[in-house]
């Protein structure tokens with residue numbers, strides 16, 4: 571079997587900064603309770619490894635960041651790389667929590683851009699996933715920002731808000747969207763609102779990871795393994811791109827423990843990529859295993875060691 575590492579993949583700068591901040595905060599405050607509001611990155615292994623270090627994740631399905639704040643014990647609260655709305659920030663202050671803000675600089679840039687455009691009188695159309703913490707952080711408390719997921723949402727908005735034709739419109743987006751899908755939404759917006767100013771804010775890290783998978787379409791791969799948590803948006807995008815590129819088998823796995831050896835044969839050409847929230851340790855463990863596995867007599871799959879997982 572030939573294992574081909576697609577690069578770049580795995581942690582981006584924003585994720586490294588956020589995890590480092592969390593570890594430093596706990597190291598500097600060993601006697602205080604340190605909590606992360608939501609998952610620091612969309613990866614359960616990282617959440618579990620942080621818990622082992624005494625850094626608690628406050629997360630419940632269906633609860634907003636604002637609601638989760640009510641569950642944070644006194645001490646330090648860390649805001650994740652996805653960013654946070656002003657109302658959550660203020661509520662944390664009112665609750666008397668010490669705040670460590672690990673918002674990725676790329677997300678903060680988009681948040682500030684949206685604020686500036688609103689102050690200048692624009693209607694802002696923000697393309698993102700409903701309920702995603704980054705999109706919520708940008709759109710919450712801002713009546714002039716309209717969250718759109720796809721071209722159908724643009725048609726609906728146009729039907730409801732006919733007078734936008736005469737308004738200044740600014741368009742931007744969540745940083746982790748697909749380079750393949752976003753253009754159709756931009757085109758739909760331009761169709762209704764030719765005056766719209768568009769600033770594509772898919773971040774550099776997301777873009778170059780997706781481009782690496784696009785190029786893999788010419789590598790004659792039999793299989794593409796995309797490693798990452800099921801909840802990771804940028805991991806999902808990488809798998810979608812692999813399928814669109816025509817790679818015959820595309821599988822999403824969280825770790826080496828998810829492999830099914832029936833997928834492979836001795837001459838398989840296997841590409842490996844990973845979302846920006848996937849720890850490098852998990853990828854190396856999977857690649858090392860695939861490079862040496864004897865498919866006739868494979869033995870048990872290796873297990874993830876959480877003690878090694880937070881190495882950056």
Ligand code: SF4
Nearest residue numbers: 582584674676745773
């Ligand atoms: S994916 Fe982009 S925006 Fe998100 S944390 Fe990484 S660098 Fe920042």
